[in-house]
Amino acid sequence: MADELVPQHADPALASAKAEVDELTSRILGLRDAYYERDEVLVSDADYDAMMRRLEALEQQYPELQSQDSPTLSVGGRAATLFDPVRHAERMLSLDNVFSLDDFSAWATKVERDSGRNVDFLCELKIDGLAINLRYENGRLVSAATRGDGVVGEDVTENVRYIEGIPARLEGSGHPPLVEVRGEIFFPVESFRALNAEQAAAGERVFANPRNAASGSLRQKAEGKNEAGLDLMHRRLSRLRMLVHGLGAWENPPVTTQSEIYAVLASWGLPTSRHFRVARSSAEAVDFIEYYGEHRDSVEHEIDGIVIKVDELALHAELGATSRAPRWAIAYKYPPEQVNTKLLDIVVSVGRTGRATPFAVMEPARVAGSVVRQATLHNQDVVKAKGILIGDTVVLRKAGDVIPEVLGPVLELRDGTEREFVMPTTCPECGTPLAPAKEGDIDLRCPNARSCPAQVRGRVEHVGSRGALDVEGLGEVSAAALTQPLVPELPPLTTEAGLFELTLADLFPIEVVVRDSETGLPKLLDDGSLKVETPFRRNRQKRDGEFDPTRVAPAPSAPGSAAAPTASSVISGPAFAGDADSVPSSQAIALITNLELAKTKELWRILVSLSIRHVGPVAARALASYFGSLDAIRAATRDELAAVDGVGTIIADALLDWFEVDWHQEIIRRWADAGVQFSTPGHPGPGAAAATDGPLAGLTVVATGSLDGFTREGAVEAIIAAGGKSASSVSKKTDFVAAGPGAGSKLTKAEELGVRIIDAAQFAVLLKGGPTALD
DNA sequence: CACCCTCGAGTTCA
DNA sequence: CTCGAGGGTG
Numbered sequence: 001m002a003d004e005l006v007p008q009h010a011d012p013a014l015a016s017a018k019a020e021v022d023e024l025t026s027r028i029l030g031l032r033d034a035y036y037e038r039d040e041v042l043v044s045d046a047d048y049d050a051m052m053r054r055l056e057a058l059e060q061q062y063p064e065l066q067s068q069d070s071p072t073l074s075v076g077g078r079a080a081t082l083f084d085p086v087r088h089a090e091r092m093l094s095l096d097n098v099f100s101l102d103d104f105s106a107w108a109t110k111v112e113r114d115s116g117r118n119v120d121f122l123c124e125l126k127i128d129g130l131a132i133n134l135r136y137e138n139g140r141l142v143s144a145a146t147r148g149d150g151v152v153g154e155d156v157t158e159n160v161r162y163i164e165g166i167p168a169r170l171e172g173s174g175h176p177p178l179v180e181v182r183g184e185i186f187f188p189v190e191s192f193r194a195l196n197a198e199q200a201a202a203g204e205r206v207f208a209n210p211r212n213a214a215s216g217s218l219r220q221k222a223e224g225k226n227e228a229g230l231d232l233m234h235r236r237l238s239r240l241r242m243l244v245h246g247l248g249a250w251e252n253p254p255v256t257t258q259s260e261i262y263a264v265l266a267s268w269g270l271p272t273s274r275h276f277r278v279a280r281s282s283a284e285a286v287d288f289i290e291y292y293g294e295h296r297d298s299v300e301h302e303i304d305g306i307v308i309k310v311d312e313l314a315l316h317a318e319l320g321a322t323s324r325a326p327r328w329a330i331a332y333k334y335p336p337e338q339v340n341t342k343l344l345d346i347v348v349s350v351g352r353t354g355r356a357t358p359f360a361v362m363e364p365a366r367v368a369g370s371v372v373r374q375a376t377l378h379n380q381d382v383v384k385a386k387g388i389l390i391g392d393t394v395v396l397r398k399a400g401d402v403i404p405e406v407l408g409p410v411l412e413l414r415d416g417t418e419r420e421f422v423m424p425t426t427c428p429e430c431g432t433p434l435a436p437a438k439e440g441d442i443d444l445r446c447p448n449a450r451s452c453p454a455q456v457r458g459r460v461e462h463v464g465s466r467g468a469l470d471v472e473g474l475g476e477v478s479a480a481a482l483t484q485p486l487v488p489e490l491p492p493l494t495t496e497a498g499l500f501e502l503t504l505a506d507l508f509p510i511e512v513v514v515r516d517s518e519t520g521l522p523k524l525l526d527d528g529s530l531k532v533e534t535p536f537r538r539n540r541q542k543r544d545g546e547f548d549p550t551r552v553a554p555a556p557s558a559p560g561s562a563a564a565p566t567a568s569s570v571i572s573g574p575a576f577a578g579d580a581d582s583v584p585s586s587q588a589i590a591l592i593t594n595l596e597l598a599k600t601k602e603l604w605r606i607l608v609s610l611s612i613r614h615v616g617p618v619a620a621r622a623l624a625s626y627f628g629s630l631d632a633i634r635a636a637t638r639d640e641l642a643a644v645d646g647v648g649t650i651i652a653d654a655l656l657d658w659f660e661v662d663w664h665q666e667i668i669r670r671w672a673d674a675g676v677q678f679s680t681p682g683h684p685g686p687g688a689a690a691a692t693d694g695p696l697a698g699l700t701v702v703a704t705g706s707l708d709g710f711t712r713e714g715a716v717e718a719i720i721a722a723g724g725k726s727a728s729s730v731s732k733k734t735d736f737v738a739a740g741p742g743a744g745s746k747l748t749k750a751e752e753l754g755v756r757i758i759d760a761a762q763f764a765v766l767l768k769g770g771p772t773a774l775d
Numbered sequence: 776c777a778c779c780c781t782c783g784a785g786t787t788c789a
Numbered sequence: 790c791t792c793g794a795g796g797g798t799g
Contacts, residue, residue: 376785403791616782648797
């Protein structure tokens with residue numbers, strides 16, 4: 001869907017914010033002009049400050065709205081006092097922005113109407129860097145200046161001389177005696193990563209993004225530096241690059257189009273971009289926009305949009321310019337991949353393994369198409385390394401367009417009220433002192449595995465998860481409901497030991513406090529009492545006659561599982577039909593039914609659901625197929641366990657340790673008593689895994705994306721059933737990558753490594769007949 | 776000791 | 790889906 005590749009800004013809040021930003025910008029610039037040029041004071045300082053603060057706030061919320069001549073960028077004149085001012089020979093205009101394809105098309109239509117004919121559009125990448133004006137006199141570079149406010153910029157000539165690719169002297173001939181060239185200075189993404197790695201290693205501040213790095217590098221001052229400092233400064237400058245994209249006034253140019261101008265610039269030895277195209281229609285321009293929306297990462301620099309210019313120079317004069325921007329060009333801005341937002345707090349959560357993980361709680365912010373309010377910070381060292389303080393404005397992005405990540409603070413916006421994050425010494429859920437699992441570990445853990453509510457809740461949820469017993473109806477919400485105390489009684493589950501003993505009567509009384517999805521605070525009723533829900537019971541329907549539990553359809557039974565219990569078999573025995581007013585909800589019946597189904601699932605799934613350290617689906621499969629039963633695993637020695645392929649001494653120790661613990665033994669006993677099957681029927685007993693044969697013997701296959709005819713799980717099962725190895729990541733050892741639509745980085749990796757990629761149909765053929773069937 | 780792999784965690788969407 | 794951490798293997 002095109003909308004997804006290039007999300008539309010249908011957001012009305014954005015549109016009104018843009019109007020306000022434009023209004024504020026022009027008013028403030030007008031006031032400044034009056035003040036600096038004519039010594040007129042038109043508003044009070046307080047009003048002026050209020051306008052600036054409002055503009056800053058808006059730009060912080062919507063960074064894409066910040067124009068290059070925004071007054072917030074030159075506030076305080078800090079940079080202007082460091083570098084000498086330079087007056088540009090010709091005003092450097094900025095570009096108007098559009099934020100949706102519809103708005104772009106509207107602009108193109110208007111341009112064609114005003115021109116009275118079809119128009120060719122020159123499309124190029126909008127580099128996220130610093131606008132620079134180079135002045136050449138008689139072919140020699142005499143001045144390089146930042147954009148500044150468009151009229152006066154800062155003189156950075158000496159620094160620019162160290163940038164590779166900017167000629168001190170123009171090549172060829174035919175250039176006017178005085179010519180101004182416009183371009184963008186940027187930090188290539190690769191160099192930026194290297195720079196930040198070096199900065200971090202040296203304990204220096206890291207830059208939030210390549211643009212900041214470019215700006216910081218270009219604005220370095222030589223004064224007061226010793227030899228080593230100068231050397232460092234020059235090395236950093238030499239990593240910068242520039243691409244030129246425009247030319248100041250040129251009387252009677254020998255060309256008629258903008259694209260020809262680029263050829264001329266290149267012939268003078270100036271660096272021009274390879275990524276441009278002349279579009280014969282606005283539809284072709286849209287193709288260009290969409291293409292680079294998907295391939296933003298394939299370019300050496302960051303891009304924040306696409307610039308579309310009318311190609312024909314004669315039309316530039318005809319269309320003219322407003323006071324701020326030309327009418328013959330527009331910038332299409334992609335939704336930002338990075339935004340600024342406020343770090344409200346750093347909170348620590350405890351997972352099922354007891355690991356204490358700090359995460360950032362932020363003011364909700366839109367990034368790459370969704371609203372984010374939390375992001376993991378991994379551990380206290382990462383918090384420190386990022387240098388963020390609670391209360392900071394932070395840079396937020398989505399790694400791989402999915403996972404929210406806090407990059408770092410915006411140091412300029414600190415006001416002194418920020419405070420450092422202190423890692424708690426006790427578990428935020430149960431108060432037990434946190435400690436590393438072993439000497440030297442960075443991660444802190446809550447050692448109260450048995451009764452820490454967070455860990456019990458996490459483990460119960462884990463049992464229901466897809467990689468374990470895959471119990472429909474046992475997710476985050478039910479796990480929390482089952483493990484929360486029923487004031488004043490104990491919760492239905494104090495550990496996972498009782499999970500398979502649950503009955504409808506146990507679920508029936510559970511009440512859950514309803515929380516506001518925005519604030520996370522409990523909702524209150526009008527009388528001030530807590531609003532609660534009863535997810536496992538609902539009011540008896542009076543009119544529709546009696547409740548008939550057998551009419552509630554059970555979840556579809558897993559293929560191959562014999563004699564799936566039905567809803568009626570769950571209810572039978574000491575039937576439970578609720579009380580006078582209410583009956584079990586369909587959720588309650590589904591949960592009990594699906595737990596019943598889970599008892600006879602494959603041994604490896606049972607193993608995974610025990611939450612033994614390091615025993616995930618892969619190790620569990622290896623153990624299950626080798627030993628065939630939990631008893632055999634329990635009876636095995638350390639060496640016998642470690643003999644299993646994929647299991648080493650550490651996992652062996654983890655298993656032995658796990659079986660030692662008495663409440664773990666209780667889990668096994670009670671699960672077994674409740675009917676959980678801890679063995680694979682028909683398994684011959686411990687021994688080498690059956691020699692793998694089948695069409696895929698000896699082959700490693702990775703499935704990614706949505707493969708027609710397979711679920712994710714199903715594809716994995718099919719690979720194993722065919723005698724192959726199903727891996728979760730692509731490496732040199734991978735033989736095939738079966739990729740469907742929606743495949744992401746794994747597909748890229750496969751292309752990089754030259755691993756053979758097949759589609760769903762070929763995958764099916766491969767499963768049946770092996771690799772030879774493909775050719 | 777590299778490499779490659781798996782585990783575990785957090786997050787967001789339809 | 791991606792990352793860091795840490796295990797297993799050659």
